[in-house]
Amino acid sequence: MSIYRKPVIFIIVSLVVVLVGSVVSTFIPLFMPSMEPALEGITPYNPIELEGRDIYIREGCNNCHTQTVRPLLFETARYGEPSKLGEFVHDRPHLWGSKRTGPDLARVGGKYPDSWHYKHMENPQAMFKDSNMPPYAWLAGNRLDTSLAEKKMKTLHFPFADAEIRALDGKTEMDALVAYLQKLGRTKKPQPLAATTQGAATAVESPAVAEGHKIFDENCAGCHGADLAGGLGPNLTDAEWKFGGSDADLILSITEGRPGGMPSWKSVLDQDKTGKVVAYIRSRAKG
Ligand code: HEC
Ligand code: HEC
Numbered sequence: 001m002s003i004y005r006k007p008v009i010f011i012i013v014s015l016v017v018v019l020v021g022s023v024v025s026t027f028i029p030l031f032m033p034s035m036e037p038a039l040e041g042i043t044p045y046n047p048i049e050l051e052g053r054d055i056y057i058r059e060g061c062n063n064c065h066t067q068t069v070r071p072l073l074f075e076t077a078r079y080g081e082p083s084k085l086g087e088f089v090h091d092r093p094h095l096w097g098s099k100r101t102g103p104d105l106a107r108v109g110g111k112y113p114d115s116w117h118y119k120h121m122e123n124p125q126a127m128f129k130d131s132n133m134p135p136y137a138w139l140a141g142n143r144l145d146t147s148l149a150e151k152k153m154k155t156l157h158f159p160f161a162d163a164e165i166r167a168l169d170g171k172t173e174m175d176a177l178v179a180y181l182q183k184l185g186r187t188k189k190p191q192p193l194a195a196t197t198q199g200a201a202t203a204v205e206s207p208a209v210a211e212g213h214k215i216f217d218e219n220c221a222g223c224h225g226a227d228l229a230g231g232l233g234p235n236l237t238d239a240e241w242k243f244g245g246s247d248a249d250l251i252l253s254i255t256e257g258r259p260g261g262m263p264s265w266k267s268v269l270d271q272d273k274t275g276k277v278v279a280y281i282r283s284r285a286k287g
Contacts, residue, residue, distance in 0.1 A: 110208045212273075
C-alpha cells in the first residue's frame with residue numbers, strides 16, 4: 001500500500017509539499033521587516049512633498065530622469081554617493097526610472113535654492129541654453145488639489161499634523177513639485193562638515209552645500225574671507241547684494257566675473273560646481 005503506487009495521490013501530495021515550501025521560503029520573508037531596511041535618518045514625505053511626488057509621476061518626469069546613483073565612478077563623481085536600498089523605504093512606487101535624458105535627480109535636494117527650481121521649471125532654457133527639458137510654467141498657475149492629501153498620508157502610514165494639511169491651501173502644483181525636489185536625497189541625519197577653518201560652522205549642511213563650502217574655501221575665501229565677510233572682494237552675507245541679485249545674476253557674476261576685480265570662473269567651475277557655491281553663499285546670507 002505504498003503511496004508510490006498511486007500516481008494521482010502522489011502528484012497531489014508532492015504539489016502540496018512544494019506549495020508549502022514556496023510559501024515558507026518566499027512569501028513569509030516577503031512580509032518580514034528585514035526585507036525593508038530603513039536607512040537611519042530617512043524620513044517619510046510630508047504632505048506637500050507627497051503631493052509634489054504625485055505631480056512628478058503625473059507629468060512623467062521619470063521618463064527623462066532617474067533617481068538612483070549606481071556605484072560606478074563616473075556616476076558617483078557626478079551625482080554623489082551611490083544609492084542604498086534603505087533610502088527607498090518610503091517610496092511607493094519607487095521612481096528609479098531607466099532612462100536618463102536629463103541628469104539623475106536622486107541627490108538634487110539642496111543642490112540649488114528654491115528660486116532656482118522655480119525659474120528652471122518655468123523655463124529650463126533660461127538656465128541652460130541647450131536644455132531639451134520642456135517648460136512647466138503652467139504648474140505655477142494650477143492650484144494644488146488637496147482633496148486626497150489626508151487620505152494619501154494615512155494610506156501610506158506617514159505621520160502628519162493637521163496644520164500641515166491646512167497649510168496646503170492656496171499652494172500651487174509648482175510649490176509642491178519644488179518641495180518634493182528639495183527633499184530628494186536629503187536625510188535628517190547631520191552630515192559631517194567639510195574640513196573648515198571656521199570653528200563657528202556647526203550648522204548642518206546638505207551634501208551640496210557642504211561641497212559648495214569646500215569649493216568656496218578653495219577658490220574664493222582668499223578674496224571674500226573664510227566667513228564670507230569680505231576682504232579684497234565684498235562681503236557676501238550682506239543684505240545689499242542679497243536682495244538685489246537673483247540666483248541667475250549670482251551665477252552670471254561668478255562665471256563671467258565682474259569689472260571691479262572679480263575673476264571669471266567659467267574655465268574652472270562647471271555649472272554643477274557653480275550651483276553648489278551659490279547654494280553655499282545663499283545658505284550663509286544673513287536675515
Ligand atoms: C524630455 C526630457 C525631460 C523631461 C520630461 C523632464 N526633464 Fe528635467 N531635465 C532634462 C534635461 C535634459 C536636463 C538638463 C538640462 C537642464 O537642467 O535643463 C534636466 C534637468 C532637470 C533638473 C536639474 C538637475 C540638475 O542636477 O541640474 C531638474 C531638477 C529637473 N530636470 C526636474 C524635472 C522635473 C521635476 C520634471 C517633470 C515635471 C522634468 N525635469 C522633466 C530633461 C527632462
Ligand atoms: C581675486 C579676488 C577674488 C576672488 C578669488 C573671488 N572674488 Fe568674487 N569678487 C571680487 C571682487 C573684487 C568683487 C566686486 C566686483 C564688482 O562688483 O565689480 C567680487 C564680487 C563677487 C560677487 C558679487 C557680485 C555681484 O553681483 O554683486 C559674488 C557673488 C562673488 N564675487 C562670488 C565669488 C565666488 C563664488 C568666488 C569663488 C569661486 C569668488 N567670488 C572669487 C574678488 C574676488
